[in-house]
Amino acid sequence: MKTHIGPALRLTLALLLLLSAVYPLLVGGIARLAPGGGNGRTVSILGKTVGYADVGQSFTQDRYFNSRPSAVGYNPAGSGGSNKGPSNPDYRKEVQARIDTFLNHNPGVHQAEIPAELVTASGSGLDPDLSPAAARIQISRIARVRNLPPDLLNRLVDECTEGPWLGLFGPEKVNVLRLNLALDQLK
Amino acid sequence: MTNELLGIALIYGLAVLSAYPLGKLIAAVYAGRPNVMDWMAPLERLLYRIGGIDPHRRMNWKEHLTALLTLSGVWFVYGFILLQTQGSLPLNPDGNPSQTPDLAFNTVISFIVNCDLQHYSGESGLTYLTQTAVVMFFQFVSAAAGMAALAVLFNALQTQATDRPNNFYVYFVRSITRILLPLSLVLALILAFNGVPASFEGKDTVVTLEGDTVQVSRGPAAGMIAIKQLGTNGGGWFGVNSAHPLENPNFATNVAENVSILLIPMALVFALGFYLNRKKLALSIFLVMTVGFFAVLTPSLTAELKGNPAIASLGIGQPLGSMEGKEIRFGAAASAFWGISTTATSNGSVNAMHDSMTPLSGAMQLLDMMINAFYGGVGVGLLNYFIYLIIAVFISGLMVGRTPEFLGRKIEAREMKIASLVALLHPLLILAGTALASHLRVNAPQADWTVRPAGWLSNPGFHGFSQMLYEFTSSAANNGSGFEGLSDSNFFWNYTTGLVLILSRYLPIVGPIAIAGLLAGKKYVPESAGTLPTDNATFGLMTFAVIFILAALSFFPALALGPLAEYFSLP
Numbered sequence: 038m039k040t041h042i043g044p045a046l047r048l049t050l051a052l053l054l055l056l057s058a059v060y061p062l063l064v065g066g067i068a069r070l071a072p073g074g075g076n077g078r079t080v081s082i083l084g085k086t087v088g089y090a091d092v093g094q095s096f097t098q099d100r101y102f103n104s105r106p107s108a109v110g111y112n113p114a115g116s117g118g119s120n121k122g123p124s125n126p127d128y129r130k131e132v133q134a135r136i137d138t139f140l141n142h143n144p145g146v147h148q149a150e151i152p153a154e155l156v157t158a159s160g161s162g163l164d165p166d167l168s169p170a171a172a173r174i175q176i177s178r179i180a181r182v183r184n185l186p187p188d189l190l191n192r193l194v195d196e197c198t199e200g201p202w203l204g205l206f207g208p209e210k211v212n213v214l215r216l217n218l219a220l221d222q223l224k
Numbered sequence: 225m226t227n228e229l230l231g232i233a234l235i236y237g238l239a240v241l242s243a244y245p246l247g248k249l250i251a252a253v254y255a256g257r258p259n260v261m262d263w264m265a266p267l268e269r270l271l272y273r274i275g276g277i278d279p280h281r282r283m284n285w286k287e288h289l290t291a292l293l294t295l296s297g298v299w300f301v302y303g304f305i306l307l308q309t310q311g312s313l314p315l316n317p318d319g320n321p322s323q324t325p326d327l328a329f330n331t332v333i334s335f336i337v338n339c340d341l342q343h344y345s346g347e348s349g350l351t352y353l354t355q356t357a358v359v360m361f362f363q364f365v366s367a368a369a370g371m372a373a374l375a376v377l378f379n380a381l382q383t384q385a386t387d388r389p390n391n392f393y394v395y396f397v398r399s400i401t402r403i404l405l406p407l408s409l410v411l412a413l414i415l416a417f418n419g420v421p422a423s424f425e426g427k428d429t430v431v432t433l434e435g436d437t438v439q440v441s442r443g444p445a446a447g448m449i450a451i452k453q454l455g456t457n458g459g460g461w462f463g464v465n466s467a468h469p470l471e472n473p474n475f476a477t478n479v480a481e482n483v484s485i486l487l488i489p490m491a492l493v494f495a496l497g498f499y500l501n502r503k504k505l506a507l508s509i510f511l512v513m514t515v516g517f518f519a520v521l522t523p524s525l526t527a528e529l530k531g532n533p534a535i536a537s538l539g540i541g542q543p544l545g546s547m548e549g550k551e552i553r554f555g556a557a558a559s560a561f562w563g564i565s566t567t568a569t570s571n572g573s574v575n576a577m578h579d580s581m582t583p584l585s586g587a588m589q590l591l592d593m594m595i596n597a598f599y600g601g602v603g604v605g606l607l608n609y610f611i612y613l614i615i616a617v618f619i620s621g622l623m624v625g626r627t628p629e630f631l632g633r634k635i636e637a638r639e640m641k642i643a644s645l646v647a648l649l650h651p652l653l654i655l656a657g658t659a660l661a662s663h664l665r666v667n668a669p670q671a672d673w674t675v676r677p678a679g680w681l682s683n684p685g686f687h688g689f690s691q692m693l694y695e696f697t698s699s700a701a702n703n704g705s706g707f708e709g710l711s712d713s714n715f716f717w718n719y720t721t722g723l724v725l726i727l728s729r730y731l732p733i734v735g736p737i738a739i740a741g742l743l744a745g746k747k748y749v750p751e752s753a754g755t756l757p758t759d760n761a762t763f764g765l766m767t768f769a770v771i772f773i774l775a776a777l778s779f780f781p782a783l784a785l786g787p788l789a790e791y792f793s794l795p
Contacts, residue, residue, distance in 0.1 A: 041290055041291050041294035041295075042294055042298070043276055044275045044276050044277050044291075044393065045291075045294045045295045045297075045298045046298055047274050047275045047276060048271065048274070048275035048277065048295075048393065048397075049295070049298050049299065049302065049365075050274070051270075051271050051274040051275065052271070052361070052364070052365065052400070053357060053361055055271075055400075055405075056360070056361050056364045056365075056400070056405070057356045057357040057360060057361045058356075058357075060405065060408070060409070060447055061356050061360070061422075061444045061447045061448075063409070064409065064412045064413065064416060064422050064444070064446055064447040065422045065423050065424065065444055065447075067413060067416070068413070068416035068417070068422035068423065068446060069423075071416045071417045071419075071422075072417070072419065073419055073421075074423070075416055075421060075422035075423040075446075076421055076423050076425050076428070076442060077419060077420075077421045077428075077440070077442055077470055078419045079430075086430055087430070087431070087432065087433055088430055088432055088433065089428075089430065089440055089470070090419065091419050091469040091470055091473040091474075092440060092469050092470060093469065094432040094433060094434070094436075094438075095432065095434060095436060096433070096434060097434070098434060101433070101434065105552070111436075111438070112438060112439075113438055113439065113440040113441060114347060114348075114427060114438070114439040114440070114441055115345060115347050115348065115441070115463055116345070116347065116441075116462050116463045116464040116467075116468050117345075117463060117464055117708075118464060118467070118548075118549040118577035118579070118580060118708070119548065119549065119577075119580060120549070120577055120579040120580060120682050120683075120707070120708050120709030121548065121579070121580055121682065121683065121709070122579060122580065122682075122683040122687030122688075122690075122691075122707075122709070122790070123532045123533075123534055123535075123546070123548070123580065123581070123582050123583060123687070123790070123794065124534060124583070124683075124685065124686065124687055124790050124793055124794055125683045125684065125685075125687065126684070128534075128548075129534050129535075129538070132535060132538060133538055136538060136540060148539050148540060149539060149540065149541060150541070151540045151541070152540070152541055152542075152543060152544070153531065153535055153540055153541065153542040153543075153544070153546075153547050154544055154547040154552060156540065157535070157547045157548040157549075158548060158549070159467075159547075159549070159550065159551050159552070160464055160467035160549045160550055160551050160559075160574075160575070160576045160577045160580075161462075161464045161467040161468045161469060161551060162464070163468065163469050164469070164551050164552055164553075165469050165553075166551070166552035166553050167552060168544060168552055170543065201227040201230075201231070201475070202231070202474070202475040202476050202479070205227060205230050205231075205234075206227060206230050206231040206234050206475060206479065207227060207228060207231040207475035207478070207553070207554070207555060207558060208227065208228055208231075208475075208544070208552065208553070208554070208555035209227075210552045210553050214433065217433055218433070221433075
């Protein structure tokens with residue numbers, strides 16, 4: 038043991054310098070060239086930052102496409118999922134309450150048409166996206182509130198829909214912040 | 225759905241295709257053969273010189289273990305002090321507090337042993353100093369220590385003495401300089417260029433479109449996320465790990481991260497074949513692991529794509545599958561695939577909340593960690609598999625009436641005793657731990673602790689039991705994922721899982737290395753017609769049966785009480 042303590046201490050110090058100083062500073066330095074300069078990508082309108090491109094925001098007003106439910110209320114100082122198990126009776130009641138709220142705000146929509154992702158909380162509590170179906174089901178409400186033709190909104194959702202990666206891999210998604218910013222630009 | 229399945233096919237395919245050449249490189253690195261990373265030699269010489277290490281000194285198995293344990297001891301003291309004083313140290317732009325002694329104990333142990341249980345949330349529980357100089361540092365060195373331990377096994381399994389390097393520090397340093405650090409740099413830059421933060425800036429304040437003022441947590445995350453995946457560590461920068469949009473911003477980063485989870489565990493199996501020049505043995509091991517991997521993946525994938533029956537009974541559609549605790553940009557298939565990848569390899573990072581997945585997924589993730597050798601953690605996965613192999617050799621030897629031999633050396637009572645003890649330790653720690661927690665939860669719900677046992681679980685019934693079972697399984701498997709609804713940052717959980725972590729890391733390393741050391745000291749018996757071959761399909765099947773029987777017999781009752789009971793109770 039004794040013969041190993043010296044090497045263990047000195048090797049640890051040298052590796053600390055390499056792995057915890059040189060390595061992160063090198064990554065951070067090169068990342069300055071990345072979009073967002075290594076600070077995370079932000080979205081700005083007229084020079085004013087309105088959010089992070091990848092971090093979801095809370096949208097609960099009827100005039101915007103609403104984002105998914107979040108266990109942390111879209112507070113990006115932290116993050117978190119509901120951690121409710123599939124068989125939890127309270128969880129079932131919570132989802133039922135979200136369905137009822139959604140039906141109240143979206144008259145004319147049938148319960149069976151509501152996609153589950155719109156009434157279930159994401160893993161991070163900061164999900165920036167909706168599925169295209171979860172965006173489309175909100176069109177008639179927004180058309181009514183904003184007095185816009187539904188066709189226009191349909192095209193808007195189409196434009197903001199990002200297909201699978203490289204056209205092949207993974208699901209389709211719509212970034213809610215981007216969609217709502219585009220919505221505000223209409224008219 | 226097709227695109228989602230193509231997505232996971234791409235991840236698996238890329239992992240296997242990159243693991244093969246990487247395995248070749250790793251074998252050359254440990255065997256001291258010329259390789260493309262030789263330009264790292266000057267840096268390595270510098271590290272040996274600072275460390276006062278003679279890289280040519282040859283070690284026996286006991287010295288290897290002493291070196292490993294001494295390093296771990298130094299790391300423990302260092303980390304334990306820093307975590308408890310981080311609040312008053314520099315690089316703390318968000319003003320986060322120091323950790324309590326029980327939390328610091330759990331955190332430092334779980335990172336040294338390559339588990340990364342994380343009873344804190346990164347945004348508030350650590351500072352930039354401890355994230356980089358404690359947590360990320362341990363992610364590198366604990367992975368390298370596991371790989372070095374495997375290199376010791378490789379060396380001991382050779383049929384004749386060679387002049388290949390046989391020094392723990394050499395294996396350890398080369399694992400960092402030639403494998404972990406270069407790969408991490410590449411992955412970190414891929415992540416940074418996809419929007420993962422890499423600078424030391426603190427929280428940013430933003431006013432959202434609806435007018436809320438929020439603070440966005442950031443920090444030098446990209447570098448840490450890279451080594452967390454490549455080193456099967458799993459401890460994330462942010463609380464929700466790779467479900468966080470700044471830790472895993474899109475499907476491309478999800479592919480890169482998930483490939484990295486599988487990459488080195490797979491490559492090490494190929495490395496065994498190249499190092500010992502026994503490609504057929506490596507291939508048969510790889511196939512057994514692969515069959516096992518897909519056997520646990522299939523039920524989980526099917527269940528997640530089908531959705532939660534309790535949600536279906538509310539009369540809404542689940543075209544994307546079960547989406548509670550999942551992110552839109554990954555979808556159900558890539559989340560289920562990640563869940564199996566991360567539990568099979570002892571990684572423990574998550575891109576969706578396992579607590580909210582369907583019961584069959586929970587069962588398969590638990591089974592993965594109970595077996596802990598389908599690819600497995602870097603280094604230690606193959607060490608675990610070696611134990612199953614020894615048991616399979618012994619049992620099949622008894623069945624056909626031949627002397628049990630592995631790679632030309634007799635397996636005798638002493639080796640078998642060690643193998644059995646290591647194999648039995650895993651169920652003992654998991655089941656005894658879960659039993660103790662369940663006992664307290666039922667019989668002392670109001671015990672006068674900061675968090676009373678009555679408040680531990682976020683779910684009632686069978687799922688609540690699964691939450692406790694998962695925590696001990698994850699600790700004993702050095703995995704680090706969790707059913708995160710469990711209130712685990714308190715006295716009871718921090719200390720009990722901390723102890724489980726120590727035992728379940730070091731004994732499964734000491735055991736196989738001792739066996740290999742003992743075997744290496746025995747007379748070599750050349751393989752003959754009378755030798756039971758250990759690299760064909762029959763023996764592969766035999767090993768699979770041993771793994772399955774050991775896991776099924778020891779764990780089936782616990783699985784039946786938790787996830788299986790929940791499965792049958794759903795509409």
